[in-house]
Amino acid sequence: MRWPVAILTAVVALSATQSFAQTPTAPAPSPDDAARRAQLAEGGNSPGYDMAPITRPEVVAAAMKLITEKMPPGPFEPTWDSIKQHYVAPQWFTDAKFGIFMHWGLYSVPAYGGGGAAEWYETHLYAGGATLAFHTKTFGPLDQFGYKDFIPKFTAAKWNPDAWAALFKKSGAKYVIPTAQHHDNFSNWNSKANPINAVNMGPHRDLIGDLAAAVRKQGLKFGVSNHGIEAFQFVKPSAQVQALLKPKQADLYDPQWELFYNTDRSDEACEKFLANWVARNVELIDQYQPDMLWFDNGVDQRYLDPLKLWIAAYYYNRAAEWGKQVSISTKKAAYAPGNDNTQTIGSIIDFEKIGARSPAGIRTGAWQVDQPIGSQWGYATDMRVSSPAQIIDALADTVSKNGNLLLNISPTAEGEIPQNQQQTLLGVGAWLDINGEAIYATHNWFTFGEVIPARGQPRTGANVRFTVKGDALYAIVLGDWSGGGDVTITSLATPADKGHISAVSMLGNDGALKFDQQQDGLHVTLPEKAPSKYACVLKISGANVTPDTATKDGNPIPNWGE
Secondary structure, eight states: OOOOHHHHHHHHTSOTTOOTTOOOOOOOOOHHHHHHHHHHTOOOOOGGGOOOOOOOHHHHHHHHHHOOSOOOSSSOOSSHHHHHHHOOOOHHHHHHOEEEEEOOSGGGTTOOOTTSOGGGHHHHHHHOTHHHHHHHHHHOOTTTSOGGGGGGGOOOTTOOHHHHHHHHHHHTOSEEEOEEEOTTOOBSSOOSSOSSBTTTSTTOSOHHHHHHHHHHHTTOEEEEEEOGGGGGGOOOOOHHHHHHHTTTTOGGGOGGGHHHHTOOOSHHHHHHHHHHHHHHHHHHHHHHOOSEEEEOGGGOSGGGHHHHHHHHHHHHHHHHHHTOOOEEEEETTTTOTTSOTTSOSSEEEEEESTTTTSOSSOOOSOEEEEEESBSOSSOOTTOOBOOHHHHHHHHHHHHHTTOEEEEEEOOOTTSOOOHHHHHHHHHHHHHHHHHGGGTTTOBOOSSSEEEEOOSSSSSSOEEEEEEEETTEEEEEEOSOOOSOOEEEEGGGOSSOTTEEEEEEEETTSOSBOOEEEETTEEEEEOOSSOSSSSOEEEEEEEEOOOOOOOOTTSOOOTTTTO
């Protein structure tokens, strides 16, 4: 199917001299508006954290003409109106609440985070500085050992996809999204569109295909993340690096590796790159039938809309053939043509890191936040790893605000998940075995949480997070607790505008708990023995509960809670 002429004309009509690194300056928001925007993490298509190819609409239009793949028959056409009409956010995603993400690729070989993000090793390397110094000392000078030379060292020699999948199942995750390709242009699947891939080189295995089979055997959903559009301009060599490599036609400037490094930045090269990016996504869709197709910041820009719409229509028509509920997931306003991420079309919004860009309060609809398990996304030898308690706190906080937690792990180049990461995953899974009722298939309450008096201990207070399922209200009291004491939940004080409480129990504990609903809150006497090492969960009957806040399009309910 060809791109509609009217849409192409409108895109190309944008000024060829327009700077895509700038957006109009908006007036300063009022305090109330700023609070609302923070609660929803509402943000426009700001390019402040963006890695799209810097190009022009006419280059994108030319790339569209190079697409050779045929649009499959189905209800979806590559227009905003068509996708808006037919898209439905998957129920499995709404219920899942917890997924596993990962960064695994060539950058896992040097395992170095000293120069910045470990998975950005390539761009830091050619920019010079600490990473280049480390690289030269450890692997040799760039004219003898460049980034491409990590390919044979990315062996996955100890990789057992079935063991990985079993671990993910034990962690309590319901879906898994590995890296199909990161910014460095190495594909982890059996790709004809990119010969520099894990089947032809390095591991000589279809990492995506083997993991998909193992994960689905465990009954989990399987998606793929594709950061590939960032590859066109990811390498930015310094003058020092150019002076070393150019005269020798070494590494970056070796003609055999031109397409790997994308050293040709001409319009013609960009056109071919963009069409090839579409071809790679078609391969991922057709070969692995992913339940989710996840894109990073590089797809944010409006001038890429024709390509993004084509991929969305292709994916959703394929899914209609498969009879599967699937979704694209993107950041900011990538699939929001009005540059308002509360009006996304055909995509579930993803936020990067809790607190940095994620909702500060309840955001109804469907959304997720991707969060590293430690101090790096890609594996680094000295990375710090969060404890189970920290991840449980993050999960409870995210779910109380109606989101999903997509927890990133960092495997080694040999294909092992380090023990400290495994222990954290197993700790989360053990907690979910007892308390998953308060997480899976839940939605937000009137408020996401509060600070309550400590449970009979000399502390200033403990955080509580609320979720709802059916007519039950769950109060997740965060922090270690060995048993005994009491809590007071002020949100359930009398006069009972939040309901007359009829029963209180604790997940993992037999029998009802003593309680008293008073003017300062709901007082609950806790059992003498804690059912789990980390947070405890009270199941409360009689509270007024909110209806399900899922939406067909995944967007927030307008004016919810006002």
